[in-house]
Amino acid sequence: MLELSPESPLERREKEAINKQYLSLKTLYSPASIKLLSYWLMGVCILAFIVLFLPWQQNIRAMGELTALSPQDRPQIIPSPIDGRVDKWLVQEGSYVEEGEVLVVVSEIKDKFFDPKLIQRKEEVIGAKEDAIKAKKKKIDIYNQQIQLLRNGLALKLRQNENKILQQTFKVESDSLAWMAGIVDFENAERQYYSNQILYDSGLVPLTYLEASKSKRMKAEAKILVQQKKLDVSRNERKILGLENNAIQVSVLDKIAKIESEQTAAIAEMAEAEGSLIKLRNELSNLKIRAEYKNVRAPQNGYIINAKKSGVGETVKLGSPLLTFMPDKPSLAVALEVDAKDVPFIGKNRHVRLQFEGWPAMQFDGRPDIAVGTFGGEIKVIDSVIGKNGKFRVLVTPDPLEMNEAWPSELRMGLGVKAWILLDEVPTWFEIWRQLNGFPPKQKSKDEAPKMAKKG
Structure with missing residues (x-):
């Protein structure tokens, strides 16, 4: 019964008398415990209704282990x-x-490396090869000098021969003038002879005078023949001197060709020696490096x-x-294994809450701001290829916005990690409805990576 106004003591006694007298009224009476339970149930329903409209943080659970972000730190x-x-x-x-x-010292077991002075002996061989190359270079230089001397001698001989040809040309011209002068003398002697012959026939001059002019005419004719032969000889000598130019060139160029042939052979030998020297130096370098490899560092x-x-x-x-x-001091990261169906809903820089093995923690799904003992992180790498286990690897690094709550310094590689990859906020009733229907999480933008508020 509802009590609308306070009861007086008299009314209360009358009511108790009536209840004792009438059993049916006593049966309809509600105990106080039932009233209290109804109040509690009503409060719980109201609270549950309110909770349905509170924000809920969607998340994806994943397991992984502690590793290093950089391969050189693993x-x-x-x-x-x-x-x-x-x-x-x-x-x-x-x-x-x-x-x-130095960590470990290892000795050789191959016989070709047994000699303790192998590097020194190889250096001696290289020194001998270098000396041989220097000798070859000197020999090539001598060949160059010989060729240069021959070329200079050839030019000198050619100039000398040209001078002889020039002198002989002058001689030919002189003999030619003498020959022409002889012809003039012969013509004068011949005219004088014929004149004297006419005078002799006329009886004006004696026979002796005619014979004298005839003798003079014959001497002039003989002189022409002599000058003609001298002119022919001079011309032949000039031709011979012209041919000597070719002979001089052929002789000297033949000598130069032989020297150049020897020089080419010497250059080939030097090139082969230099190739061998390079190979020896390479072997020496390999020996020195191999000697260092005996000490594993x-x-x-x-x-x-x-x-x-x-x-x-x-x-x-x-x-x-x-x-x-x-x-030492690796750049820590967490390698998570995420199901293929969840990868489309996560992106780089997504916030992650981490629970490390050995560190007590309490994580409330949907309310990361009241989690205890967890640490923040953000997604740094998402593999583009699925792993052999059918899951994608996701690397998580410390959250730069939570530097005051850095990851514990006692963490070790391979430590197990439980993670919650935080997605967008939705009402609680929406999350319950989504879970009951098996729908995927709500996603505003695949490229967005909202940062969650600092946990309490």
């Missing part, structure tokens, strides 16, 4: 750089080493995780693993 196997035998271990498991520090600062080989004297092959190395 654990690596240090192999043996040569075929050899383990001589000495200079580190222990768990040791911190610096870049370039740390590629960077880091820690020795575990040795793959044990003991001293064990034979190892090229590329055989010697030990596992972990770089």
Whole structure:
């Protein structure tokens, strides 16, 4: 019954008397506990109705492990750089080493590298080859000098011969003038002879005078013949001197050709020697590098995780693993495995909440702002190709907006991680309706990456 006004003591006693007298009224009476329960149920319904309109953060769950963002920061196997035998271990498991520090000493097992002075002997061979090349170069220079001398001598001889030809030309001209003068003298003697013959026939001159002119005429004719022969000889000598130019050139050029042939052979030998020298220097460089490979060094600062080989004297092959190395201060990242159906709803710079194994945490789905013990991150890389396990790999790095709550410094590679990739906010009733119908999460923009408010 509803009490609309306060009851007086008298009315209360009368009411109790009536209730005791009439059993049916007593049966209809509601206990106080039932009233309290109805109040609670009504409050719960009102609260549930209010909750239906509160914002809900959609998310995608994923599992993964801790790794490094850069490949050079991830654990690596240090192999043996040569075929050899383990001589000495200079580190222990768990040791911190610096870049370039010697970890293992390996000795040679191939017979061609046994000689301890192999590098020195190779340097001596290279020195001898260099001396041989210098001698070849000197020989080639001498050939060049000989060729130059022959060319200079050829030019000199040709100039000398040209001078002789010029002199002989002058002689030919002189003989020609003498020959022409002889002809003039002969013609004068002949005219004088014929004149004297007429005078003799007329009886004006004696016979002796005629004979004298005849003798003079014959001497002039003989002189012409002599001058003609001298002129022919001079002309022949000039021709011979002209032919000597070709003979001089042929003789000298033949000598130059022979020297150039020897020079070409010397150049070929020097080129072959230089090729051999390059090969020897390459072998020397390889020997020096191989000698350095006997000392297996740390590629960077880091820690020795575990040795793959044990003991001293064990034979190892090229590329055989010697030990596992972990770089110091890696750039940490979380490698998550995301189902293919969820990849279209995530993008780079999406916010992620992370729970690391060993760190107690409490995450409330839909309310990341009240999570406890989780750490923030953002998606840095999404693989373009699906993995062998049928899932896509997603790399998550620390959130730069949460530097005051950085990831714990005690984290180690391979640590298990549970992640919630946060999507868009929707009303709670929408999320319940979506889950019941199996619809995908609501997505405003694939390129957007909203940053969530800092967790409380």
